[in-house]
Amino acid sequence: MNGQIILWQVVAAYVFALAGGGISTSLHLEHKPLCALISFAAGTLLGVTLFAILPEGLNESSVWPVVAAAATGYLLFFFISKYVHHVCPACAASHFDADATRHFSEIATALIFALAIHSTTDGLALGIQQEAPSMDATKWSLFSALCIHKVPEGLALGSLLIGAGLRRARALGWVAAVEATTLLGGVIGMLWVGKVSTFWLGLIMAHVGGGFLYLATHAVVGEMVRHGKKLVLTSFSIGVALIAILNVGLRVLG
Numbered sequence: 001m002n003g004q005i006i007l008w009q010v011v012a013a014y015v016f017a018l019a020g021g022g023i024s025t026s027l028h029l030e031h032k033p034l035c036a037l038i039s040f041a042a043g044t045l046l047g048v049t050l051f052a053i054l055p056e057g058l059n060e061s062s063v064w065p066v067v068a069a070a071a072t073g074y075l076l077f078f079f080i081s082k083y084v085h086h087v088c089p090a091c092a093a094s095h096f097d098a099d100a101t102r103h104f105s106e107i108a109t110a111l112i113f114a115l116a117i118h119s120t121t122d123g124l125a126l127g128i129q130q131e132a133p134s135m136d137a138t139k140w141s142l143f144s145a146l147c148i149h150k151v152p153e154g155l156a157l158g159s160l161l162i163g164a165g166l167r168r169a170r171a172l173g174w175v176a177a178v179e180a181t182t183l184l185g186g187v188i189g190m191l192w193v194g195k196v197s198t199f200w201l202g203l204i205m206a207h208v209g210g211g212f213l214y215l216a217t218h219a220v221v222g223e224m225v226r227h228g229k230k231l232v233l234t235s236f237s238i239g240v241a242l243i244a245i246l247n248v249g250l251r252v253l254g
Helices: 003-026 031-060 063-083 098-102 104-130 136-163 168-179 181-191 198-226 229-253
Strands: none
Touching (some): 003 136, 003 181, 031 063, 031 198, 031 229, 063 198, 104 181, 136 168
16 A cells, blocks of 8 residues: 555544544543444454454464464553553543542553553554555555544543543643554554565554454443443444445455
């Protein structure tokens, strides 16, 4: 895929995160619509992993290396969330209660570190598509899923910052700064990782897909614990179906 298009995609993903942050710092959003959006975004992450990332990885490698790479991605986010902080504010939105926002200063460093790793991975996934042998259907499915995912991510982070007492402008500035690691990941992917062999590119994408599996699972389970299963599962299923239809449609047209 053309390098300019990849750069545009990385910047667009960043803008979607800023849009989410801007909405959260300007409007008071009830958790029910946020829950639906989080579940929908989680569905798109699962969909792009199952219908695009893993199949492309299997085209470049055998089953066990792909499974191992996906497992490392899942475990990386699992251990960061367990021992440092939740890697995604949106995916763990139901875990952030009023007490967490009041004591935000105590968790700020861990949150920023964890989210920075997550956002860098998002950008990396887009950046390496410049050299990846993936079909256009995979690349555009990945882009769509990440942009959808970035909106509730920015929303959740902005809401947490506002709840912690930050002024709106400062909260949006923090969202912009933390999410800028998406741009960093994109640049790394385009300039460095994109030069490795297609075998390793496939495994890197499988690693990213494993992280997406963790985010999707964590988001859905967290929302179902606190909110109605019908809303969560319906929104989640729509997200999965959207990426499946998009991926199949692009393959047919391509």
